[in-house]
Amino acid sequence: MITIRAGDTQAMETPNGNHGTSLATPRLGATDVTVVRQRQTPGGFNPSHVQNREEIMVMLSGRVTVTSGDQRIELSSSDTLIVPAHTPHRVDNTGDTDAEWLIISPAGMQLFRETGEEASPPWIK
Numbered sequence: 434m435i436t437i438r439a440g441d442t443q444a445m446e447t448p449n450g451n452h453g454t455s456l457a458t459p460r461l462g463a464t465d466v467t468v469v470r471q472r473q474t475p476g477g478f479n480p481s482h483v484q485n486r487e488e489i490m491v492m493l494s495g496r497v498t499v500t501s502g503d504q505r506i507e508l509s510s511s512d513t514l515i516v517p518a519h520t521p522h523r524v525d526n527t528g529d530t531d532a533e534w535l536i537i538s539p540a541g542m543q544l545f546r547e548t549g550e551e552a553s554p555p556w557i558k
Contacts, residue, residue: 435462444470445555450477450526453556459540469536469556473497477532479524482552486542490514490524495532498525508534521547 437457444452454470457463473479473495481500490499492512499506499514501522508514509528516522526532544552 437461444472447554447556449479450474451479453554455556456535458557463540465540467536467538467540467542467557470533471536472531472533473524473526474531475526475529477526481521481523481547483519483521483545484516484538484542485545486518486539488516488542489535489537490516491535491537493533493535495526495530496528497532497534498527499523500525 442454442456444454446452450473452472454472455461456470457466457468459467470493490508490513492508492510494510496507496509499508499516499522501516501520506514507527542557544554544557546552
């Protein structure tokens with residue numbers, strides 16, 4: 434078994450008001466599942482992107498809007514969203530406080546920008 438203590442992790446700032454904290458990733462010893470805590474400031478956003486594998490979002494606090502095509506889904510504390518593989522989506526903090534959620538996905542998931550370019554945020558490794 435591998436224990437990852439809270440003091441062993443730290444939030445990594447990424448563009449657009451986002452902070453990611455690796456909780457269980459390949460770099461930390463996970464082999465099948467990746468778990469990341471995402472925090473987003475009010476007005477922050479994750480631009481449209483896709484993953485090659487399914488992604489689960491579990492809201493911990495705050496409020497976000499996830500947009501995919503014409504669909505807009507409002508999420509708040511304790512809501513869960515399953516995003517199928519290859520589904521373009523954008524996440525916006527539409528509240529007036531920080532929003533936090535867990536991202537749960539298969540280890541080795543690849544993330545792609547709207548342009549098709551692979552993105553490799555440091556918290557996913």
